Every structure is written in C-alpha cells, then in structure tokens.
Amino acid sequence: MKKIEKLSFFRFLIVYLFFHFFISISLSAQEIIIFPQPRKMEIYGGKQFKIRPDTKIIISPAPTESDRLSASELNDNIYNLAGFQLPVVEPPVQGPLKNIIVIGEYAKSKILKNLMDKNNIDFNQDELGEQGYLIFSNSDIVLLSGSKPAGTFYGVQSLIDIINSGKGKGINIPNLLIRDFPALKYRELFNEDKWGPDWMSLEDYKDMVDYMARIKMNSLSIGIYGCWGVQYRNEILEFFLLPVDKYPQIKTPKLIEYYSPEKAEWTKLDYLPKIFEDDFFGEIIKYGKKKYVTVYPKFNSLGHNTLLPRIFPGISAKDEQGNPTGYGFCTSNNETYKILFNIFDNIIDKYLKPNGVDWFDIELDEVRQWCKCEKCKNLSEEEIYLDHIIKLAKHLKSKGINHIGVWADMLNKKKMVNSHLVGKLEKEELKGNMILHWWRYTEPIYETIFPEFSLRNWVVPMTGYTYPYQFYYNCSRLNNVFDMLVLGHKSNAEGASSYSIYDPAYNLDITALSNFAWNPPASNQEKALDDYIKSYTKKIFGSQWKEAKLILENLDKFYPGNANIMRTILYYRHSYVNTKPYKKHPYPEEAFEALKKNSNSKDQLEKMAGITNNAARFFKSALNSKDTDRKIVIQFYANIFRASNLIEEFLLLYDIEEDYQKFKILSGKAGRLQLLKNIKNTTNKIFSLQMESIRTWEDVKPQFLHPHCMRNMSFMLKFCEENIKRIYELEEKVKNNSLKEIPESLITGTNKEL
Ligand SMILES: [Zn+2]
Numbered sequence: 001m002k003k004i005e006k007l008s009f010f011r012f013l014i015v016y017l018f019f020h021f022f023i024s025i026s027l028s029a030q031e032i033i034i035f036p037q038p039r040k041m042e043i044y045g046g047k048q049f050k051i052r053p054d055t056k057i058i059i060s061p062a063p064t065e066s067d068r069l070s071a072s073e074l075n076d077n078i079y080n081l082a083g084f085q086l087p088v089v090e091p092p093v094q095g096p097l098k099n100i101i102v103i104g105e106y107a108k109s110k111i112l113k114n115l116m117d118k119n120n121i122d123f124n125q126d127e128l129g130e131q132g133y134l135i136f137s138n139s140d141i142v143l144l145s146g147s148k149p150a151g152t153f154y155g156v157q158s159l160i161d162i163i164n165s166g167k168g169k170g171i172n173i174p175n176l177l178i179r180d181f182p183a184l185k186y187r188e189l190f191n192e193d194k195w196g197p198d199w200m201s202l203e204d205y206k207d208m209v210d211y212m213a214r215i216k217m218n219s220l221s222i223g224i225y226g227c228w229g230v231q232y233r234n235e236i237l238e239f240f241l242l243p244v245d246k247y248p249q250i251k252t253p254k255l256i257e258y259y260s261p262e263k264a265e266w267t268k269l270d271y272l273p274k275i276f277e278d279d280f281f282g283e284i285i286k287y288g289k290k291k292y293v294t295v296y297p298k299f300n301s302l303g304h305n306t307l308l309p310r311i312f313p314g315i316s317a318k319d320e321q322g323n324p325t326g327y328g329f330c331t332s333n334n335e336t337y338k339i340l341f342n343i344f345d346n347i348i349d350k351y352l353k354p355n356g357v358d359w360f361d362i363e364l365d366e367v368r369q370w371c372k373c374e375k376c377k378n379l380s381e382e383e384i385y386l387d388h389i390i391k392l393a394k395h396l397k398s399k400g401i402n403h404i405g406v407w408a409d410m411l412n413k414k415k416m417v418n419s420h421l422v423g424k425l426e427k428e429e430l431k432g433n434m435i436l437h438w439w440r441y442t443e444p445i446y447e448t449i450f451p452e453f454s455l456r457n458w459v460v461p462m463t464g465y466t467y468p469y470q471f472y473y474n475c476s477r478l479n480n481v482f483d484m485l486v487l488g489h490k491s492n493a494e495g496a497s498s499y500s501i502y503d504p505a506y507n508l509d510i511t512a513l514s515n516f517a518w519n520p521p522a523s524n525q526e527k528a529l530d531d532y533i534k535s536y537t538k539k540i541f542g543s544q545w546k547e548a549k550l551i552l553e554n555l556d557k558f559y560p561g562n563a564n565i566m567r568t569i570l571y572y573r574h575s576y577v578n579t580k581p582y583k584k585h586p587y588p589e590e591a592f593e594a595l596k597k598n599s600n601s602k603d604q605l606e607k608m609a610g611i612t613n614n615a616a617r618f619f620k621s622a623l624n625s626k627d628t629d630r631k632i633v634i635q636f637y638a639n640i641f642r643a644s645n646l647i648e649e650f651l652l653l654y655d656i657e658e659d660y661q662k663f664k665i666l667s668g669k670a671g672r673l674q675l676l677k678n679i680k681n682t683t684n685k686i687f688s689l690q691m692e693s694i695r696t697w698e699d700v701k702p703q704f705l706h707p708h709c710m711r712n713m714s715f716m717l718k719f720c721e722e723n724i725k726r727i728y729e730l731e732e733k734v735k736n737n738s739l740k741e742i743p744e745s746l747i748t749g750t751n752k753e754l
Pocket of ligand 1: 317318329330331332333371372373374375376377
C-alpha cells in the first residue's frame with residue numbers, strides 16, 4: 001500500500017513537473033510584447049494556434065485596397081519568419097472553419113460576426129471607436145476585427161508583434177483576447193526642416209511612414225519653411241522645402257563638403273532639398289494615407305523667418321527708421337498677407353486638396369523681433385500676434401483647412417491663453433479648428449496647458465533631434481516624454497507630437513511616445529519607465545535584455561549630469577556663429593579651451609569614456625545575438641560608437657597638450673624630436689578613431705543622415721591633417737636649429753569651411 005502511494009506520488013510529481021516545465025517553457029518562449037501596449041489583453045493557456053503553410057487568411061467580401069494591404073503586411077511578416085506565405089481567401093469559404101485567420105471590419109464581414117457570436121465574443125464598437133480593434137484566438141481560429149479600416153490595420157500590426165514574439169521558435173499564437181484602442185486620437189512625429197530631412201528621398205519618407213505605422217502613429221508633420229541663423233559658410237541657414245510656382249526665386253540651395261571613407265575622398269554636395277527638386281510632397285501624402293498616417297505641412301509664419309523678408313523686403317519687419325530688418329514680417333502691410341496666402345494656397349491647391357488633407361500648421365514660435373513701423377509701433381506684441389493668428393487661420397479655413405496648428409510657447413509666455421483668446425476664437429468660429437502644440441524639452445514642464453478652456457491641445461516632447469540631441473546626448477529623453485504625456489492625458493489633450501529629426505536610433509524615445517500616447521502610463525514615473533524599458537529591451541534585445549536595460553539605465557543616470565561636456569566636445573555647438581564680424585569657431589580648439597577651464601573635465605571625460613565604451617562594446621556584441629532586432633541595435637551602436645571615440649579623442653588631446661608643454665621648456669634636440677614624434681603618433685591616433693566613427697556612420701546610418709553629420713565629423717580630420725603638417729614644420733626647424741618662435745599651443749583648430 002505504502003509502496004503504491006509512493007509510486008503514485010512520484011508519478012504525480014513527474015506529471016506535475018513535466019507540465020509545469022512545459023507551460024513555463026512555452027510561456028517564456030513567447031512573452032507577447034506589443035508596442036504600443038494594448039489597453040486590455042488576456043492570455044490563456046491551452047493548445048495554441050499554429051500557423052502552417054495551409055493556414056488561410058480570410059478577408060472581407062468585396063475587399064478594399066486596405067483589406068488587401070492588411071493581409072499582405074501580415075503575409076510579408078510570416079514570409080520573413082517562416083519562408084512561406086498564406087493563401088488569402090474571400091468569402092464564401094469552403095470546408096470547416098478551422099486553421100483560419102479572419103481579418104476585417106466587424107460590420108462588413110458576416111463570417112467574423114458569426115464566429116464571434118459562436119465564441120461569445122462581444123464586439124463593442126463604442127468602446128473600440130474609430131481606431132480600435134479586437135483580436136481573439138483559440139487553437140482553431142484567429143479573429144481580428146476593427147470597427148473601421150484603421151482599427152483593422154492596427155490589429156494587424158499587433159498580430160505581427162504577437163507572431164514576432166515567438167522569435168523564430170515556430171509561429172504560434174497563444175489563446176488570447178485583446179481589446180485595444182488609443183487614448184489619444186493623434187500620435188505624431190514632426191520632422192523639422194533641417195539638415196537631414198532636406199536630403200530625404202521619397203523612399204526614405206516611405207520608410208519613415210512604415211516605421212510610424214508599425215507603432216500605430218497616425219500623423220506626420222513636415223517642416224516646410226524655417227530659418228535658423230548662421231551656421232556654416234557665413235550663410236544664413238534657411239530651408240524652404242517646396243517649390244512655389246508663383247515665386248521661383250524662393251529656394252534654398254546648400255553646399256556641403258565631407259570626407260567619405262567609402263569613396264575614400266572628400267565629397268562636395270551642391271544641392272536643393274530632394275523633396276523640392278523632385279517635388280514629391282504629394283506622393284508622401286498619398287503613401288501616408290494608405291498607412292493611416294496624415295501628412296501635412298508646418299510653415300513658420302512669423303518667427304524663425306529671414307528668407308521671405310529678404311526676398312521680399314517690402315514685407316519685412318521694419319526698424320524705427322522704417323528700414324526692413326530682414327527678419328519677420330510687418331503685419332500691418334497687406335502685401336505680407338498677399339504673399340503668404342499665395343504661398344499657402346499653392347501648397348493647399350497643389351498638395352493638400354487633391355489628396356483630401358485639411359491640415360496646416362502655421363507654427364509661430366519664438367517670435368523675438370517685432371516690426372517697429374509707424375503702424376505696428378502703436379500696437380502691443382500681443383495684439384499683433386493674435387491678429388496675425390486670426391488672419392492666417394481665417395484664410396486657411398476659407399481654403400477648406402479644418403485643423404490649424406500653432407505652437408503654444410508665445411501664447412503661454414505672453415499669458416494669452418485666457419478667456420480673451422477663447423472669446424476671439426469663438427467669435428471668428430475658429431475654436432474648433434485651432435490646435436495648440438505645447439512643446440517643452442526640458443524639465444520641469446508646464447504646470448498647466450489650461451484644459452479649462454477646452455481648446456484643442458497637443459503635447460510635444462522631444463524624441464530626438466539629429467546628431468546630437470540638442471540638449472542631451474547618449475541618454476534618452478524618456479523623462480520628458482513621460483512628463484508631457486502624463487500632462488496630456490490629465491488635461492484631455494487630443495494628440496501628442498514630438499520635436500524631432502527622424503533618425504531610427506531614437507527608437508527608444510519614439511516608441512515611448514507612441515506607447516504612452518496610446519496607453520496612459522501609470523502615474524508612478526519610476527515604475528512606468530522601468531516597466532517600459534523592460535518590455536522595450538525584451539523586444540529589441542531578446543535574451544540580452546537585462547544587460548541592455550542596465551546599460552540604457554546607466555546612460556540615463558550618468559549623462560544628464562555630464563551633458564554639458566558632451567555638448568562641448570561635439571562640433572554642433574561650435575557650428576553656430578556670430579556674423580558681425582563673421583568668424584568661425586575653431587574646432588577642436590574652442591572645445592578644448594572650454595574643457596581646460598574646469599579642472600574636473602579630464603576626470604569627467606575619463607568617467608564618460610568608461611561608461612560610453614562599455615555601452616558601445618555591448619551594442620556591438622548584441623548585434624551578433626540571434627534574437628536581437630539588428631536593424632535597431634545597429635543604430636544604437638553607430639551613435640554611441642561615435643560618442644565613445646570622440647571622448648577618447650579629447651582625452652588624447654590632453655596627452656598632446658602635456659607633451660607639448662614639455663616640448664616648450666625642453667632645450668635638447670633629441671628630447672624635443674621624441675616629443676614631437678609622440679605628438680604626431682597621438683594625432684594619428686585621433687585621426688584613426690575619428691575615421692572609424694565616420695566609416696561606421698556611413699555604413700550604418702540612413703543615407704539622409706550622412707552629409708551633414710559626416711561634415712561635422714570631418715572637422716576633426718581637418719584639424720589632424722593641419723596638425724600633422726605643423727608638427728613636420730616644427731621637426732624641420734628643430735633639426736635645422738631654426739626654431740625661434742614656438743607656437744603657444746598645438747591644439748588650435750581648423751577654420752576650414754566644409
Ligand atoms: Zn509694421
């Protein structure tokens with residue numbers, strides 16, 4: 001008896017362990033990670049749905065282009081994972097309703113409706129809304145339904161995430177039920193008119209739209225016009241990205257020189273923005289529509305404004321003597337509106353209206369110079385500003401534009417978000433059309449965005465701004481994204497956008513924006529971000545997620561306090577110049593001088609070197625791991641590798657400085673020549689490190705991020721070349737005993753224009 005009991009206990013234990021083991025394996029092998037994270041998701045045990053070559057995708061009867069697109073996106077993904085595609089079938093369906101994935105809108109598809117009824121699934125159209133969807137699966141069927149086509153499309157994006165969660169261990173779908181819908185109606189990326197976007201081709205823009213659609217972002221605004229002061233070649237940096245038929249003189253050609261390791265030569269580009277030259281803005285809009293991404297222009301219509309007032313001096317803001325300042329507009333001059341409206345109308349009639357887009361953004365941020373003409377000088381800045389908004393908005397509305405964006409910084413700074421503004425907008429019947437975009441890139445963010453006035457508000461954190469981040473580099477902007485989104489949800493904002501220049505390396509931040517806009521984060525920041533980074537690293541870094549999480553968190557802890565040093569050593573800050581008189585900032589001299597002012601700089605750089613090197617090493621090794629998302633990880637790698645090398649290079653500049661100080665006081669010939677040799681070697685080391693960064697950048701980054709970033713990186717190469725030449729000259733003089741005047745420092749900087 002006892003024996004039998006014992007046996008059965010062991011049998012029980014074995015069976016128990018077997019099941020326990022089996023269940024935990026199948027769960028851990030397939031942790032479902034979907035971004036943005038669904039609002040409601042339940043996963044059950046039991047036999048999973050297995051995708052096989054004979055599994056059918058059933059789409060709606062009389063399928064639309066959208067139905068076919070959804071099926072083909074799913075199929076493409078299955079093909080990438082498993083090497084086969086599924087047959088796509090229209091109802092009626094022959095044979096048993098098993099081994100099928102049914103996709104479509106609930107109201108349009110009888111088969112979906114019947115199968116949901118049969119499985120007691122309540123498809124709650126009101127809950128899901130325009131963009132929501134439901135996914136149900138058991139071992140026989142997968143049902144995926146939106147209430148509208150956008151919802152179905154988003155359901156497919158989630159199903160792709162579910163399938164990809166298996167990471168190649170067979171394509172199984174666990175039993176689950178997802179009901180998902182966005183908290184914020186609009187989730188946007190803003191691509192600023194700057195270096196980078198100006199070199200994007202139509203294909204690059206399509207990639208960007210695809211990227212956004214995969215994480216359920218549905219709005220892309222493109223900066224069309226903006227002006228930014230003087231940065232290179234004593235030219236005002238201005239971008240105008242669309243050709244205006246009436247004013248062919250409006251164009252912004254650019255000249256860039258940089259070293260290309262791939263071509264092994266210095267490369268010169270003399271170009272117009274690609275979107276201007278090939279005139280494909282309409283094509284981006286069309287492509288966006290297919291993927292439920294509304295594409296529309298942002299046009300800076302008062303601040304950041306030098307090109308139009310220079311081309312049309314009559315409309316420029318005036319100084320006290322009535323002379324055009326070449327900056328901003330005189331808003332008392334009717335001609336200003338004639339020209340602006342001609343341009344707006346050209347954009348609307350040529351690109352927006354034919355594609356059914358009724359969005360336009362007039363920006364109006366950072367207005368710093370105001371017209372002082374006879375008429376304007378008697379008006380307050382607030383009056384000028386509000387009157388200008390109303391004039392522009394009324395015109396746009398008369399042209400059929402129903403969504404009119406404006407940055408909120410000026411309105412907020414001038415305390416104009418008040419009942420007077422609301423009254424004025426109501427009177428002009430614009431309240432439902434105006435959208436205030438609240439941008440803030442640094443903490444603390446706004447205390448309020450004034451929800452009590454029920455204006456249309458969007459929050460706009462920063463998710464990345466070309467290389468380097470304008471404010472931080474080597475760390476994320478997750479705090480900023482989190483804070484702004486919490487504020488947005490609390491204040492009934494209708495959308496979230498981001499200040500950015502598209503670079504896939506900002507994936508961590510962009511995904512966070514989409515995630516927190518769709519699914520409001522828990523109010524505990526530490527926990528919300530911890531959960532997010534955990535899921536994110538699991539999805540991107542697979543089995544190496546723990547290390548990746550630690551690396552990303554360490555960078556985030558370390559870098560905000562060291563941001564200033566990073567900004568100092570990067571070329572970006574030194575590229576902006578004063579024009580009167582025009583003088584370039586010599587680089588790396590100016591950066592090195594700034595470091596020397598603080599005795600801690602070198603220690604700090606050494607700490608930076610440790611943590612940054614470590615991160616670069618990790619990202620590189622993660623590339624070899626089978627279950628990492630290589631496409632994203634390699635972008636992380638190129639950025640951090642560039643930073644890591646630059647830090648090394650500045651530490652080597654300290655070595656040069658030390659050797660050169662010794663050189664200056666030494667009198668023996670042999671000793672001096674040895675020191676010069678050391679300096680030459682160190683300079684060559686700097687050159688090689690920088691060359692490797694540029695080579696990696698050119699290999700890895702999308703082509704539109706090459707010219708400008710590689711130009712900035714090339715300044716260090718120029719310095720090294722010039723320094724080597726100087727050292728040779730010194731050597732000659734030491735050898736000939738003709739050294740009379742010893743230069744103050746060898747760490748000068750190149751003044752070369754690139
Ligand atoms: Zn004026």
